[in-house]
Amino acid sequence: MEHVGIFPHDVGLDFPQYYVKSLFCFAAEGRVNGWGIRILHAILYGCIPVVIMPFFGLTLIWEELLPWDRFAVVVSESELNELPERLLSYTPQEIREMRRELACALPRFLYSSLFGSYMGEELKADAIATLLKLVHAGLQLLQSFLVTIFRLKEKRDKKVRSD
Secondary structure (H helix, E strand, O other): OOOOOOOHHHHOOOHHHHHHOOOEEEOOOOOOOOOHHHHHHHHHOOOEEEEEEOOOOOOOOOOOOOOHHHHOEEEEHHHHHHHHHHHHHOOHHHHHHHHHHHHHHHHHHOOHHHHOOOOOOOHHHOHHHHHHHHHHHHHHHHHHHHHHHHHHHHHHHHHHHHO
């Protein structure tokens, strides 16, 4: 009988081979409320990340820009009992599509503009560009908020003066 294990060395594979040969890779939460390296390893090796969200309100990196539901399996702790059936329910076509989406998301996790291209990806869509895009969007939102507050204050001041 073939031995099946949880860890790469249990099945005679080194770390990268384990990811490459897997369809789905568990991306467990890290010590600081994040997944970081586990998700990055899965994405780098083309393995669909399986992310368990431990509580409501925790977000995934670049969640505002990336369609996580297209390239990862994200479940809550309450859905863990159904996880095996859910993973087995994906068709080969759905898995191919998820891996295509995974390849599109990959550059957003690399720091190519700092360290150079890893796999020929464009430098303009790396992690730094993604961060700057989110900061810019946040600043635009803040600016809109401040303009709205300023206009409301002006209206209030005009009303006070007219009374």
